[in-house]
Amino acid sequence: MNVRLFRPDVGERELEAVRAAFDRAWLGLGPKVSEFEEKWSAFIGAPCSVATNSATAGLHLALAAWRFPKGAKVLVPGMTFAATALAPLYEGLEPVFVDCDYETLGMDLDDLERKIDKDCVAVMPVHMGGHPVPMDRLLDLCAPHGLKVVEDCAHTAGGEYLGRKLGTWGDMGVFSFEEKKCMTTGDGGMIALADPGFEEPLKAMRWMGIDKDTWKRNRLYTASGTDVRHWYYEIALLGYKYNMNDLAASIGLVQLERLPELNGSRHRALLAYLERLGGLRHARPLFPYITDGTCPYWIFGLRCDDRDGLMAHLKENGVSTGLHYSPLTEHPLFAPYAVPLPNAQRLYGEMITLPLFAGIREEEIDYVCDNVRQWDKAQ
Ligand SMILES: Cc1ncc(COP(=O)(O)O)c(C=O)c1O
Structure with a gap:
């Protein structure tokens, strides 16, 4: 058997929505993008949202919105996908790497507190794997310094912390609809805004800075007068060419309706993994998974004492695995900003991501777990 690591769950309904966009013959930035933005805002509980062609673009726009002075510092996790730390670089800002909490993989808030200084202007926490950063404490740390907070919500869509949706705690929350994520538009992103005053400038900035959408102007082309x-x-x-298009938004609208089903499917798979992989001698779950259903996880992983051995065993048996993520300071691009990140370094040697996606079959989970248990027993 071969088991994929991630797999987008798209089907007839999404195809129908794409077909309808073909029939309307409007594929670019258009009414479906607006409809998706409105429905996303209602879902997440934000006054308004701005759709982009990726979360990477969304994170960049979020930081660009404040026009921080060049060289100011932005606090980012040391262990995340590159996009989080690229955003400050795009804006001529300096990323300051914060270590992760060894248990939750989110920002270590003690390290964050130590690293805040007068040159810092913003902080970008990542809800790693869907596990929430304690946003109440983070906001308490940031408020006295006037730091702007951009939540990188690429790994969650609908997750909550203390009953409030992730992405609505900070000034802006940026979501990813890239093909592997909780829900997908192929590629795509969404910025949920706490301050509606940013809606207009961000909508212009995602479209070359133009102050009117083509699809709205289009009606005037044939208006009488x-x-x-x-x-x-x-x-x-x-501005930039960062807009979402109607094809992607059409898929997104269906995926948003299906999100409870998609999140539910991953949640059931998570529970099955936790049950079947309890009591291993050489591995334990990667996160302190919250299993009450308020945190639809995007990553199921383990931390183990011979990660490469387990990876090789699974690979030989057709099970795809991954590593999310190597510390960014390992990459030459970020070397000038390198600082010691002991927790991230330790996790880097231990963690492994196992297959998890909406629609993963029971027998696939069984097969992965049987192979993990076999390896554990043989150690
Ligand atoms: C933490 C994090 N932030 C941002 C991104 C970027 O998302 P996108 O591919 O939509 O640009 C990713 C993508 O995997 C991610 O994992």
């Missing part, structure tokens, strides 16, 4: 300046727009802000 003598106004021949229907083509007119202004560019006042430095």
Whole structure:
């Protein structure tokens, strides 16, 4: 048997939505993007949202919105996907790497507190694997210093902390709809805003800085009257080509409706893994998984004393595995900002990601668990 690590769960409903976009013959930035933004805001509990073509773009726009002075510092996790730390670099800002908590993999808030200084302007916590960063404590640490908070929610869609949705604790929450994530649009992202005042500038900045959407202007092209300046727009802000398009949004609208089903499927798989992989001698669950259903996890993983041995055994038996993530300071690009990250380094040698996706079959979970148990017994 071969078991994939991740697998998007898309089918007939998504295909129908794409077909309808073809029939309308409007594939670019259009009404479906607006509808997706409105429905996302209602779902997450934010006053408004801005859809982008990736979370990487969303994280960049989020930081760009404040126009921080060049060289100011942004606190980012040392162990995350590159996109979190690329955002400050795109803006000429300095990433300050914060170690992770050894148990939860989220930002170590003691290390965060130590690293906040007068040059810091923002902090970008990541809810790793879907496990929530204690946002109440993080906000308490940030507020006295006036730090802006951008939650990187790439690993969650609908997860909560203390009854409040992740992505609505900070000033902005950025979600990813890349193909492997909790829900997908192929590629895509969404910025949930706490302050509606950012909606207009961010919508312009995702579209070259143009202050009017083409699809709205389009109606004026054929409107009756003598106004021949229907083509007119202004560019006042430095913008990018970061917009979501109607094809992606059409898929996203279906996926959002299906999100309870998708999150539920991964949650059931998580419970099955936890039950079947209890009591191992050489491995234990990667996270202190919260199993009450408020945190739909995106990663199931283990930490073990011979990670490479387990990885090789699973590989030989057709089970795909991964590693999320190596400390960013291991990469030459981030070497100038390197600081010791003892927890991230320790986890780097221990952790392994196992297959988890909506629709993973019972026999696939059994097969993965049988192989892990076999390896554990043989040690
Ligand atoms: C923590 C984190 N942030 C940001 C991103 C970027 O997401 P996207 O692929 O939508 O740009 C990812 C992607 O895996 C991620 O894991």
